[in-house]
Amino acid sequence: EDTAPYSIEPRTGPVRGGTTVLVRGASVHAAQVTGGAHGVGGAHGAFCKFAGLDVVGASFDGEGTARCRTPPALHVGVVAVRLVHGDAVLSASVSFTYHVDMEVWSVEPALGVLGGGTLVRVRGRGFDPSVQLVVRVGAQTLVRARVLSATMVECTTPSEAVPGLRALEVSRNAQDFTGDEVLFEYQASLRLDELSPS
Numbered sequence: 001e002d003t004a005p006y007s008i009e010p011r012t013g014p015v016r017g018g019t020t021v022l023v024r025g026a027s028v029h030a031a032q033v034t035g036g037a038h039g040v041g042g043a044h045g046a047f048c049k050f051a052g053l054d055v056v057g058a059s060f061d062g063e064g065t066a067r068c069r070t071p072p073a074l075h076v077g078v079v080a081v082r083l084v085h086g087d088a089v090l091s092a093s094v095s096f097t098y099h100v101d102m103e104v105w106s107v108e109p110a111l112g113v114l115g116g117g118t119l120v121r122v123r124g125r126g127f128d129p130s131v132q133l134v135v136r137v138g139a140q141t142l143v144r145a146r147v148l149s150a151t152m153v154e155c156t157t158p159s160e161a162v163p164g165l166r167a168l169e170v171s172r173n174a175q176d177f178t179g180d181e182v183l184f185e186y187q188a189s190l191r192l193d194e195l196s197p198s
Contacts, residue, residue, distance in 0.1 A: 008081060008094040010173035012131075014101045017072035019176050023048065023058070023083050023094065024065050050096070051080040058083060073098040099172055102126035104180040107168050111185040116159035120184065122168065127153050134174050137184060138166035142174060160186045 006025035013019030046058040048068035058068040066083050073079070080093035104124040112118030122145070127133060133145040135155045145153040153170065160166070168184045169177035 006092055006094050008096055010175055011095070012097040012099055012173050013070050014172075014176050015073045015076060015098045016101055017070045019070040019173065020067060021048070021070060021081075021096065022061065022065050022067055023081065025083075025092075045085075047084045049082045049084050051082075051093075053079060055084070070096065070098075076100050099128065099131075100126040102170050102172070102178050104168065104170055104178045104182045107182050107184050110183070111187055112157050113189045114160050114163060114186050115189060116157045118157040119154060120157060120168075121148075121152055121154045122170065122182075123152055124170065124178070124180075125151060127151065127170070128172070131172055134171050136169045136171065136177055145170065157184065157186075162186075163188050 006023065009022050009024075010019065013021070046060065046066060047055045048058045048066070049055050050071055050073075053073055054071035056068050056071050058066045061067050076098050078095050078097050081096050082093045102124060103126060104122055106123045108121050108123070109118065112120070122135065127147050127150050129147045129149065131147070133147055133153055134142045135145045135153070136142050137158055138160065141158045141160075143155050143158050145155040147153050163186050165183045165185050167181045169179065169181075171177040
């Protein structure tokens with residue numbers, strides 16, 4: 001029998017909810033075998049039960065994994081999550097941590113070169129100095145951020161292929177990002193060809 005520990009990924013998300021989490025464990029696999037490949041929350045379906053919060057529908061992803069979206073929470077903190085299938089509680093609880101919603105207010109400097117490497121300071125709200133944050137520049141490029149205080153992080157911009165404006169957003173779990181659309185501008189590198197008079 002599979003005795004793999006239960007896990008949840010990501011383990012943290014904002015209080016606004018909507019984080020897609022994957023719950024893994026031996027009992028999840030058993031539920032898939034008996035409950036079908038894509039059980040949807042309902043009378044005989046699967047649910048994720050967040051202690052003290054709403055129960056949300058779950059679906060089976062394959063190989064011992066169930067997927068659900070976190071409900072909103074009123075407060076930050078740790079809640080126990082259990083997977084329920086029909087009348088059976090399938091797994092021991094796993095812990096999910098709700099954190100405060102973060103905001104981005106400004107970025108300084110607001111422009112840099114395509115080659116990347118610009119050290120920028122991002123001002124905002126809700127940053128936790130004890131937690132690793134990531135910054136997304138544009139559609140998908142992620143870089144690690146250094147948290148200086150609850151209102152400031154710094155990071156080094158990644159390289160980009162074409163000049164233009166990119167939204168800079170912050171996340172704790174690399175899934176749920178701020179949506180403030182504060183812009184950073186990539187410019188082509190300057191080159192000095194001639195100086196006159198010399």
